[in-house]
Amino acid sequence: MKPEDIIAAVKEHNVEFIRLQFTDITGVLKNVAITVNQLDKALDGELMFDGSSIEGFVRIEESDMYLKPDPDTFMIFPWTNNGSKIARIICDVYDANQEPFIGCPRCTLRRAIQEADEMGYSMKVGPENEFFLFHTGSDGEPTLKTHDKAGYFDLAPVDKGEEARRDMAITLQQMGFEIEATHHEVAPGQHEIDFKYEDALKTADMIATFRYVVRTIAKQHDLHATFMPKPIQGINGSGMHANISLFKNGKNAFYDPEDPNGLSQECYYFIGGLLQHAKAMSAITNPTVNSFKRLVPGYEAPVYIAWSEKNRSPLIRIPAKRETSTRVELRNPDTACNPYLATAVMLKAGLHGIKHKIEPPASIDKNIYNMTPEERKELGIDRLPENLLEALTYLQADGVIQEGLGDHIYKRFIDAKKYEWQSYTEAVHPWEREQYLTKF
Ligand code: ADP
Ligand code: MG
Numbered sequence: 001m002k003p004e005d006i007i008a009a010v011k012e013h014n015v016e017f018i019r020l021q022f023t024d025i026t027g028v029l030k031n032v033a034i035t036v037n038q039l040d041k042a043l044d045g046e047l048m049f050d051g052s053s054i055e056g057f058v059r060i061e062e063s064d065m066y067l068k069p070d071p072d073t074f075m076i077f078p079w080t081n082n083g084s085k086i087a088r089i090i091c092d093v094y095d096a097n098q099e100p101f102i103g104c105p106r107c108t109l110r111r112a113i114q115e116a117d118e119m120g121y122s123m124k125v126g127p128e129n130e131f132f133l134f135h136t137g138s139d140g141e142p143t144l145k146t147h148d149k150a151g152y153f154d155l156a157p158v159d160k161g162e163e164a165r166r167d168m169a170i171t172l173q174q175m176g177f178e179i180e181a182t183h184h185e186v187a188p189g190q191h192e193i194d195f196k197y198e199d200a201l202k203t204a205d206m207i208a209t210f211r212y213v214v215r216t217i218a219k220q221h222d223l224h225a226t227f228m229p230k231p232i233q234g235i236n237g238s239g240m241h242a243n244i245s246l247f248k249n250g251k252n253a254f255y256d257p258e259d260p261n262g263l264s265q266e267c268y269y270f271i272g273g274l275l276q277h278a279k280a281m282s283a284i285t286n287p288t289v290n291s292f293k294r295l296v297p298g299y300e301a302p303v304y305i306a307w308s309e310k311n312r313s314p315l316i317r318i319p320a321k322r323e324t325s326t327r328v329e330l331r332n333p334d335t336a337c338n339p340y341l342a343t344a345v346m347l348k349a350g351l352h353g354i355k356h357k358i359e360p361p362a363s364i365d366k367n368i369y370n371m372t373p374e375e376r377k378e379l380g381i382d383r384l385p386e387n388l389l390e391a392l393t394y395l396q397a398d399g400v401i402q403e404g405l406g407d408h409i410y411k412r413f414i415d416a417k418k419y420e421w422q423s424y425t426e427a428v429h430p431w432e433r434e435q436y437l438t439k440f
């Protein structure tokens with residue numbers, strides 16, 4: 001969209017506020033709301049804000065930042081706030097010298113996309129987004145109760161969660177999402193909404209928007225939507241499987257009809273790169289203490305670093321479809337990840353595999369969970385980090401993933417996450433009291 005078209009649309013639809021959106025390092029969507037009067041200036045990229053107030057962005061002394069709106073992301077929200085219409089534009093963050101800011105996750109993804117572009121590739125990503133819907137209590141705070149657990153005697157004709165999910169899908173469609181599937185997931189209260197794959201940057205924007213829309217619509221139904229990866233012990237957690245392919249000259253570069261598996265050499269190298277960097281990447285794709293409680297055996301989440309065409313237990317699965325749909329499905333990312341940083345490191349790892357011709361190990365078509373530790377060792381099957389601290393240690397040893405993040409984001413990410421880990425280890429958990437309070 002051209003700036004003048006945006007201004008025309010804003011006038012035509014009586015939009016009162018425009019939210020300029022960007023994400024911080026942790027992936028939380030931030031907003032600077034402006035009125036229509038400031039739109040001209042904003043579209044020219046002249047709008048400044050104080051970056052020191054945003055998590056992990058800058059030191060105080062260099063806090064002047066510019067927001068550069070990406071006009072292609074302009075959109076009017078289908079709902080109103082107290083009767084007024086609101087639009088949004090997603091922005092890149094620029095520094096005081098009018099250069100892309102090194103701490104801007106969206107600019108970081110742009111850098112990885114540029115690297116792919118120089119090799120002739122464009123990355124496509126299709127995410128599978130899972131989340132839980134919980135009731136809010138009489139105090140308005142979220143509970144862990146799900147509607148569909150209400151049981152046999154609940155005579156409500158339609159499940160409240162199902163109704164909310166249908167509303168989410170309709171709203172997303174109004175906002176230009178092509179919804180490919182929506183369904184109830186395995187766990188009570190768990191849902192999944194998949195939308196069609198797109199160019200990497202667009203998909204990352206869509207994931208950020210998606211989370212915002214899902215939370216907003218849930219609230220309208222008096223439900224709390226959470227993207228926390230493992231809210232409840234003993235049932236499945238929420239993942240965000242990433243379907244990834246590279247296109248070259250308009251064709252899927254992962255497809256090769258001559259290969260027995262229908263996969264190109266580039267696809268094998270890309271898998272090789274993903275597997276080689278999987279441990280360090282997990283700090284970004286699974287960035288919370290809680291993330292690693294999902295990555296345990298028994299709940300359809302990956303634990304072991306391997307790839308397969310048939311089995312769903314390894315980290316990477318190759319779905320059966322070929323030609324345009326040829327893709328790798330990376331199964332460990334979760335819904336707490338920053339979509340820009342997660343996509344940037346996945347691309348970086350895969351491109352590293354192509355550049356350095358990293359052959360993946362043989363594919364594993366047996367169920368890895370049923371193997372003995374000796375069998376896994378013999379086949380050279382390693383496991384993902386067991387917790388956030390371990391993942392951070394691998395990230396600190398992986399120059400390729402660090403380069404993908406850039407020095408600024410890498411350092412601030414490590415600092416923030418080390419702090420998170422420290423605060424977690426110092427906390428006394430209910431589990432400990434259950435185990436020890438009466439025993440000792
Ligand atoms: P299936 O029917 O085999 O389950 P779909 O083709 O419907 O799979 O796709 C499942 C997910 O993978 C969707 O998010 C879809 O958009 C995505 N996807 C399909 N083709 C590609 C591709 N070439 N690159 C990236 N993602 C893709
Ligand atoms: Mg699922």
Ligand code: MG
Pocket residue numbers: 128241329
């Ligand atoms: Mg999947």
